[in-house]
Amino acid sequence: MARPEASAPDAVLACGEVRTRLLPTRQALDIRSAAQFLALRADERVLLSERPALYARSPETLTGVDCPLPSANGSRVRAVGTVAARAALTEGRVLQTSAYFRLPSTGPDQRRPWGHYLVRPGVVEPFGKLLPEAIAEGVLGGGRPGDLDVGLIADGLLTRLLRHPLLDQRPPLRSRPTRLRWAALPAAPGAGPSLERFTLAEDDLRTVRLRVPPAIPPDRIAGLCDDLALHDWLLTTVVHLLDGVRFGAPEPSARPRPGDDRPAAVLALRPAVDHLLHLWMPRARVASELAPLWDTLERQPGFTRQWQALVQRIRDQLTLHAIPALYREAELTP
Known part of the structure; x- marks a missing residue:
């Protein structure tokens, strides 16, 4: 009522x-x-x-x-x-x-x-x-x-x-x-x-x-x-999530060494995939007469452009960390 x-x-x-x-x-x-x-x-x-x-x-x-x-x-x-x-x-x-x-x-x-x-x-x-x-x-x-x-x-x-x-x-x-x-x-x-x-x-x-x-x-x-x-919170959260994570995939033939933090990097990135990446939907619930105001933020600073770059970086890193495991699995296959 x-x-x-x-x-x-x-x-x-x-x-x-x-x-x-x-x-x-x-x-x-x-x-x-x-x-x-x-x-x-x-x-x-x-x-x-x-x-x-x-x-x-x-x-x-x-x-x-x-x-x-x-x-x-x-x-x-x-x-x-x-x-x-x-x-x-x-x-x-x-x-x-x-x-x-x-x-x-x-x-x-x-x-x-x-x-x-x-x-x-x-x-x-x-x-x-x-x-x-x-x-x-x-x-x-x-x-x-x-x-x-x-x-x-x-x-x-x-x-x-x-x-x-x-x-x-x-x-x-x-x-x-x-x-x-x-x-x-x-x-x-x-x-x-x-x-x-x-x-x-x-x-x-x-x-x-x-x-x-x-x-x-x-x-x-x-x-x-x-x-x-x-959407500002989503950007801020993912930026902070990536901050401090050590990136860089080793050669496929390299064996894991003590202190190798590849699993830690994967564990740090996985919550973003599980809980955040699917939430990006600008202006989905904005009144039609106000929705064009999003265009200003898309031009400068470029909310969606930055988000897409962050998402691609996360996916690339997860792919790179998965490659050594695939090589090791192939080596063990008779």
Whole structure:
């Protein structure tokens, strides 16, 4: 059952943050277990899909907020409302939690009862003069202590899910969680959506600045950013997996020597084949009006080009390590 949503002024800014990590369980969750895992609310069902890949998304939860907005120019604009949060599971293996809100240019002159805000899910209303550019840069920069921090809300949902009894806390490979923080300002009248900036801000933080027509709902923008975060995490994880692995196949006639780390290299690469390589499906779940924004990332830095190079490197190395074993097997055959 959908929540009623009262009318609100057009948004001049939408912001959010995504947490992405490997699900800490030895075996990927099947679709029935995924539905159980993401059942955050009794009154709404988990969204399930098996095409083009297994995907499950929780219903949204709301968190009430009453605090200053982050701002790059140091202004202190108080805002009250609700932040929407949700979780998604891709192929029963990669977990994402995201939180987001939209911000109208004006709000009530005084604070209203919570009922006013609850019927406007995901809307945070400001008091005082609002400068969308300054707020967008403030959000992307992380703000100050006490400012609205959607990342904390996404992180809180993640922590809640990681305590679920379905998880055995035995992930099949080592990986690092990532954060993607985004802000979407209105596009110029008549202009389409554009991706103005994608930045690797820190080891685990990425920031995205967008321009989007006001008519596009913020949950679709959040869906685009979830997709960007998923594929950035895949790239990051495979790069780190390859880092430090000693490559180079010996001559076929060479016998294994003490310290030969060929089995270790194979063991290091196999989890990528088993759990990650089949997950690469950019824009599979992105709204059609936002899907072209992927073209920007395909040109520079070239997400899919880099992914294909990594996948080919892994497959080449596994093939090279298999050749000596085939030679030895041939020698032993009478």
